[in-house]
Amino acid sequence: xxxxxxxxxxxxxxxxxxxxxxxxxxxxxxxxxxxxxxxxxxxxxxxxxxxxxxxxxxxxxxxxxxxxxxxxxxxxxxxxxxxxxxxxxxxxxxxxxxxxxxxxxxxxxxxxxxxxxxxxxxxxxxxxxxxxxxxxxxxxxxxxxxxxxxxxxxxxxxxxxxxxxxxxxxxxxxxxxxxxxxxxxxxxxxxxxxxxxxxxxxxxxxxxxxx
Amino acid sequence: xxxxxxxxxxxxxxxxxxxxxxxxxxxxxxxxxxxxxxxxxxxxxxxxxxxxxxxxxxxxxxxxxxxxxxxxxxxxxxxxxxxxxxxxxxxxxxxxxxxxxxxxxxxxxxxxxxxxxxxxxxxxxxxxxxxxxxxxxxxxxxxxxxxxxxxxxxxxxxxxxxxxxxxxxxx
Numbered sequence: 001x002x003x004x005x006x007x008x009x010x011x012x013x014x015x016x017x018x019x020x021x022x023x024x025x026x027x028x029x030x031x032x033x034x035x036x037x038x039x040x041x042x043x044x045x046x047x048x049x050x051x052x053x054x055x056x057x058x059x060x061x062x063x064x065x066x067x068x069x070x071x072x073x074x075x076x077x078x079x080x081x082x083x084x085x086x087x088x089x090x091x092x093x094x095x096x097x098x099x100x101x102x103x104x105x106x107x108x109x110x111x112x113x114x115x116x117x118x119x120x121x122x123x124x125x126x127x128x129x130x131x132x133x134x135x136x137x138x139x140x141x142x143x144x145x146x147x148x149x150x151x152x153x154x155x156x157x158x159x160x161x162x163x164x165x166x167x168x169x170x171x172x173x174x175x176x177x178x179x180x181x182x183x184x185x186x187x188x189x190x191x192x193x194x195x196x197x198x199x200x201x202x203x204x205x206x207x208x209x210x211x
Numbered sequence: 212x213x214x215x216x217x218x219x220x221x222x223x224x225x226x227x228x229x230x231x232x233x234x235x236x237x238x239x240x241x242x243x244x245x246x247x248x249x250x251x252x253x254x255x256x257x258x259x260x261x262x263x264x265x266x267x268x269x270x271x272x273x274x275x276x277x278x279x280x281x282x283x284x285x286x287x288x289x290x291x292x293x294x295x296x297x298x299x300x301x302x303x304x305x306x307x308x309x310x311x312x313x314x315x316x317x318x319x320x321x322x323x324x325x326x327x328x329x330x331x332x333x334x335x336x337x338x339x340x341x342x343x344x345x346x347x348x349x350x351x352x353x354x355x356x357x358x359x360x361x362x363x364x365x366x367x368x369x370x371x372x373x374x375x376x377x378x379x380x381x382x
Contacts (some may be wrong), residue, residue, distance in 0.1 A: 009364045010349075012371070018348040047374060051343040052325040057252045058243060065238050068256050069231055075264055076227060208226070 004030065008037055015041065015048050016133065108116060145191035146210040147170055147183045155203040163201055167194050213380075215279035224269035234263050240345045241287050247328065247336040248291035258294045281354040284345070286356055288337060288355055295333060314376045327374045335370040 013019050014027045031037055054062065119162070147169065151160060169183035178207045185194050191209055198207040213221075213232070221229035241262065246255045259268055265286050273282060326335055341347045349367075353360045 009368055012342050012367050013349055016342050018346065040375070043218055043374070043378060047327075053324075053337070055246070055325070056257075058298050059243055059338060061238060061246070061252050061255050065235070068238065068260060069234060072231070072234060072260050072263055073227070075260060076230075078266060079264070095328055102355045116334075179362070194361075209265070 004034070008034075008040075011037060012044060013040060015044050027057055052071045102133060107183050144187055145194075147185060147191070147195055148180050148208055148210055149183060149198055150180065150206040152203050152205045163198070163203060169194070216275075217281050218268050219248065219266075219273055222267060223273070230263060230267055234268065237280075237283060242285065243344055244337070244340050245287055245291040245294075246339045248288070249295040251294070254294050258290050258330045259287070261290050265290075278351070281351050284341070284355045285345075285357065286382070288357075292333070327370075327377045330373050330377065331370050333368075334367050335373075338366045339370050340368065343359045 007023075007027055007088050010019060010023055010027055012026060019027060030040065140193075164183065167183065167187060172184045173180040185191050195207055195209050198204050213229075214238070218229045218233045218236075218348045221369050222233065238259065242255055245258045246252050249258065250253065261326065262283065263354065266283060273279070277285070328339070334356065338352055341355060342349075347355065349360050349363045352363045356363065
């Protein structure tokens with residue numbers, strides 16, 4: 001791609017004032033000689049001014065800032081309450097329905113099992129939503145090894161059940177808000193071996209151990 | 212006024228006031244951004260709050276690879292896409308009147324903006340919103356949308372073509 005085309009591409013960022021000084025200088029030099037870009041610059045500046053207006057439907061939403069903060073406070077309180085009280089089967093199932101894991105029609109939900117290796121090892125878990133690693137250390141059973149697993153989208157409920165049976169595992173607690181589930185492993189089986197088994201399964205996107 | 216990174220540090224210490232301060236700071240731009248993607252103002256508040264719940268839970272694990280701003284808006288982008296996928300509520304050209312601005316803008320420009328925005332894909336709307344309203348660099352937009360800088364420029368280039376076509380059609 002030639003330099004002039006590259007410069008033309010930067011026009012919107014000249015308008016929003018975020019080009020570095022070098023690119024800005026090059027752009028201004030280019031605009032001195034390019035009538036097409038001069039015209040488009042005027043159009044885009046008008047467009048940019050128009051973008052500062054508030055779309056009509058957003059007036060009500062933007063006015064609900066205080067309500068939003070109140071809702072946030074309640075969500076934080078609820079989250080703290082849920083973490084201390086443990087999850088009921090109903091809230092767990094509701095969370096399943098809310099998750100982004102795809103299931104075929106008719107399947108109740110697919111279970112996302114996340115095995116996190118945290119606690120003493122300090123190995124972080126990947127949080128799909130924030131793009132960060134987080135330690136899921138709530139309500140761990142320190143007596144039995146726990147694995148956190150994320151299933152591939154499209155994994156059916158039956159496939160999940162089969163995987164749990166094959167790992168000799170059972171669910172622990174409810175899924176996290178990021179769709180991470182825990183599986184408790186029996187004490188008489190090497191957890192590393194079970195982890196490797198899980199990782200080799202086509203339906204398992206990610207798995208880690210949590211002690 | 213505290214910087215974003217200092218607020219995030221306070222949030223990681225479970226300081227709820229810091230979270231609310233960050234919420235206030237980002238509310239307007241995030242609300243607009245989310246709505247541009249979902250085209251459903253009624254779900255916007257829910258999505259915005261979901262974003263800040265993620266911030267609340269994940270603040271201590273923020274790695275600092277990006278700015279706090281692009282990190283938060285990146286979460287908002289993911290959440291908005293999920294919400295839009297659930298609802299599949301893309302606006303049609305007939306809906307464009309509902310997005311006409313009411314601020315001190317020439318009405319015809321506002322109508323053009325609404326018309327143009329409705330013709331764009333969610334990714335294109337995201338780039339346009341982040342550029343012209345939120346004022347991000349193309350590099351930051353790439354971080355927010357998890358795509359290369361050239362992809363950002365391409366999406367903007369295609370959006371500009373649609374803008375030109377719309378303005379020319381009106382004339």
